[in-house]
């Protein structure tokens with residue numbers, strides 16, 4: 001029987017399809033340490049890694065029988081995919097299951113930051129005084145505003161769909177423009193990054209963490225944004241220079257931010273907590289039980305199809 005090493009103590013429910021077909025090793029605590037993975041991976045065929053440490057050359061080299069790394073997540077910056085490819089090891093991800101939950105949280109962050117939901121909620125929960133007057137603590141509208149989406153892949157488009165339903169105008173940056181039919185569906189206009197920064201009332205980052213997107217948003221970029229604009233990041237923390245963001249918020253170069261991801265997760269720059277106009281969530285884009293089960297099923301599908309034939313979400 002082929003062997004699977006689960007890096008995390010996943011719920012068994014979503015992995016039911018693997019039972020009886022594979023010999024599966026789960027940790028009896030939250031997750032295995034890197035040292036434990038190195039010790040256990042020697043004779044396994046499949047590794048399902050976790051996000052607490054990178055699946056790097058050291059782990060890959062230790063996996064003498066390793067054929068597949070089946071990632072639990074769409075982003076695979078936690079894996080040295082090029083090195084895996086060199087070693088003939090396939091890497092798969094979970095693009096479908098994460099799509100709607102991530103877009104949902106992303107759009108919720110956008111709305112929460114604009115309409116000050118985080119701020120009001122904090123005040124009311126803390127029992128603090130808050131102005132109930134007609135012109136106290138005004139938020140910003142979403143309807144009729146321009147959303148700039150950086151990264152018009154599946155998640156970017158799912159955000160666009162929600163934005164269209166909310167009466168927003170859409171501009172976007174992508175490696176290449178979408179086909180005409182898709183553009184028309186979202187009434188979206190392909191622009192360069194400069195235009196996106198200057199024209200958007202909201203900038204949503206929906207691109208993966210790569211060398212090209214590292215610190216995409218820095219000092220200069222924040223200066224180009226409208227002082228009333230809001231940055232939303234539900235992609236990866238590395239896309240934003242957090243120090244530059246803090247500076248931009250201090251200087252009121254932008255109105256606020258909705259953040260689900262951070263440069264040094266699970267650490268959050270403490271300065272971000274000082275801003276009432278910054279809504280923070282703990283990398284919770286897919287944090288629902290249904291979402292997690294869909295992700296497990298997508299991981300299981302990739303493993304089964306890899307060995308039995310069928311479509312897999314191979315990324316390397």
Ligand code: 8YV
Nearest residue numbers: 051072073074075098283286
């Ligand atoms: C997960 C994610 O929470 O899919 C991704 O890329 O960031 C999230 O869905 C993450 O993969 C944790 O395992």
